[in-house]
Amino acid sequence: MPRSGAQARARLREAALDLYAERGYEATTTAEIAARAGVTERTYFRHFADKREVLFDGEAELREVMIAAIASAQETTSPLSLVLRAYTAAVPLFVAGRPTAERRAQIIVTSPALQERAHTKSASLTEALIGALEQRGIPEPTARLAARAGAAIFERASRAWSGTPAQDLAALIAQAADELRSLI
Amino acid sequence: MPRSGAQARARLREAALDLYAERGYEATTTAEIAARAGVTERTYFRHFADKREVLFDGEAELREVMIAAIASAQETTSPLSLVLRAYTAAVPLFVAGRPTAERRAQIIVTSPALQERAHTKSASLTEALIGALEQRGIPEPTARLAARAGAAIFERASRAWSGTPAQDLAALIAQAADELRSLI
DNA sequence: AGTCGTAGTGACAGTCACTGACACTATCAG
DNA sequence: CTGATAGTGTCAGTGACTGTCACTACGACT
Numbered sequence: 001m002p003r004s005g006a007q008a009r010a011r012l013r014e015a016a017l018d019l020y021a022e023r024g025y026e027a028t029t030t031a032e033i034a035a036r037a038g039v040t041e042r043t044y045f046r047h048f049a050d051k052r053e054v055l056f057d058g059e060a061e062l063r064e065v066m067i068a069a070i071a072s073a074q075e076t077t078s079p080l081s082l083v084l085r086a087y088t089a090a091v092p093l094f095v096a097g098r099p100t101a102e103r104r105a106q107i108i109v110t111s112p113a114l115q116e117r118a119h120t121k122s123a124s125l126t127e128a129l130i131g132a133l134e135q136r137g138i139p140e141p142t143a144r145l146a147a148r149a150g151a152a153i154f155e156r157a158s159r160a161w162s163g164t165p166a167q168d169l170a171a172l173i174a175q176a177a178d179e180l181r182s183l184i
Numbered sequence: 185m186p187r188s189g190a191q192a193r194a195r196l197r198e199a200a201l202d203l204y205a206e207r208g209y210e211a212t213t214t215a216e217i218a219a220r221a222g223v224t225e226r227t228y229f230r231h232f233a234d235k236r237e238v239l240f241d242g243e244a245e246l247r248e249v250m251i252a253a254i255a256s257a258q259e260t261t262s263p264l265s266l267v268l269r270a271y272t273a274a275v276p277l278f279v280a281g282r283p284t285a286e287r288r289a290q291i292i293v294t295s296p297a298l299q300e301r302a303h304t305k306s307a308s309l310t311e312a313l314i315g316a317l318e319q320r321g322i323p324e325p326t327a328r329l330a331a332r333a334g335a336a337i338f339e340r341a342s343r344a345w346s347g348t349p350a351q352d353l354a355a356l357i358a359q360a361a362d363e364l365r366s367l368i
Numbered sequence: 369a370g371t372c373g374t375a376g377t378g379a380c381a382g383t384c385a386c387t388g389a390c391a392c393t394a395t396c397a398g
Numbered sequence: 399c400t401g402a403t404a405g406t407g408t409c410a411g412t413g414a415c416t417g418t419c420a421c422t423a424c425g426a427c428t
Contacts, residue, residue, distance in 0.1 A: 003393085003394050003395055003396095003403090003404060003405050003406080004395090004404085004405085005404070005405055005406085008405085008406085029383090029384065029385085030384080030385065030386085031384085031385095039406075039407090040406075040407055040408080041385090041386090042386095042387090042406080042407070042408080042409095043405080043406060043407080045385085045386060045387080046405075046406080049386095050385075050386075051384095051385065051386090078367070079367060080367050080368060115304075116300055116301070116303075116304045117300070119300075119303045119304055119307050120299075120300045120303055123303050141340055141343065141344070141363075142363070142367070144336075144339070144340060144343075145336055145337075145340050145360070145363060145364055145367060146367055148332070148335070148336035148339065149333060149336055149364060149367065149368065151332070152328075152329055152332035152333055152336065153329075155328070155332065156325055156328060156329050159325065159328075160325070176329070179325075179326070179329060180329055180333065180368065181368050183262070183263060183264050183326070183329060183330055183333065184264060184333065184364065184365050184368055187374095187375060187376050187377080187422085187423050187424060188375085188376085188424090189375070189376055189377085192376080192377085213412090213413065213414085214413080214414065214415085215413085215414095223377075223378090224377075224378055224379080225414090225415090226377080226378070226379080226380095226415095226416090227376080227377060227378075229414085229415065229416080230376075230377080233415095234414075234415075235413095235414065235415090
């Protein structure tokens with residue numbers, strides 16, 4: 001394995017986060033990000049598909065953890081429980097990534113383009129969960145319904161978590177699930 | 185009121201639909217769309233915010249119908265029922281717009297950029313429903329949970345509907361709601 | 369009939385995200 | 399030490415999108 005490129009990628013991430021926060025997403029050019037990271041614009045686009053993607057790196061790890069949680073669950077677990085188990089398994093990742101996630105969130109709310117990408121990311125995560133459920137023999141429509149219900153539950157928990165940092169996210173997930181049950 | 189512009193807008197919609205279908209979304213330029221519609225590229229961008237938006241025109245009507253359905257419901261209706269009532273009220277619109285919707289859907293699946301926009305559109309519709317629920321005094325977190333559950337239900341119904349055109353969409357919505365209940 | 373305000377349009381120049389192609393270089397395996 | 403490979407720089411190009419200014423169609427109003 002030659003020159004790793006991982007450092008450049010990390011510098012690009014930080015540079016983008018800084019610049020987007022300082023002068024705003026739209027007022028920042030990809031050339032400026034590259035310059036601050038000490039590379040050329042062309043190199044930026046070798047690491048990230050577009051100007052937004054740099055804010056959504058590290059999503060792969062999250063997806064893998066969640067898929068693994070579904071794959072390794074007991075035989076008899078219900079579809080929705082599988083999805084909630086996946087989100088709960090990811091709680092440590094959310095806790096660890098929290099400081100960065102907050103900075104990111106503050107940037108994302110300022111730009112419709114970034115919110116759009118955020119939606120896409122969570123939709124693609126949902127698709128991955130659906131795939132994992134199907135691997136366990138759950139029919140596609142059922143899997144989709146369960147995954148989307150789980151996503152709604154997690155969003156509710158996650159929003160509550162942003163409000164009160166002290167709470168335990170896993171407990172909030174369970175609580176949101178109860179809320180949904182009472183709604184239906 | 186001077187020159188309406190509605191005709192140009194309609195021609196742009198059709199031109200885009202044709203070209204995207206013929207040669208693909210990415211292989212089509214906005215200049216080509218404008219040319220086929222008999223206007224300049226600049227005029228295209230006066231009618232539509234970007235290259236994708238032309239495929240998502242007429243969303244406003246849908247939103248209004250659904251919001252009205254929520255606003256005009258009985259006092260005692262539960263949050264989820266309100267949301268389902270909104271989707272059900274929109275069924276005639278979906279039936280009427282079906283032929284175009286199918287062409288559009290075929291185009292959208294060919295391009296990640298268009299799928300991204302489609303996600304954004306349904307997310308913004310969900311936000312509008314949340315707002316309508318809040319108007320009725322339902323607290324935001326509850327409204328959000330109900331709106332997202334309703335969206336999941338409708339997606340499930342809508343997918344079933346694409347498969348078997350004969351079925352009644354309203355019935356499929358009720359059926360999908362039962363499915364979700366049994367999942368929880 | 370003439371005038372006047374308004375919404376829509378064309379023309380033009382410019383910025384910037386993103387891509388393809390080619391040459392060069394740092395690193396590691398043997 | 400050599401060769402294979404992943405990463406990078408350079409350069410030229412396309413196309414989405416924007417600001418600005420002048421012009422025109424149309425309806426309102428006298």
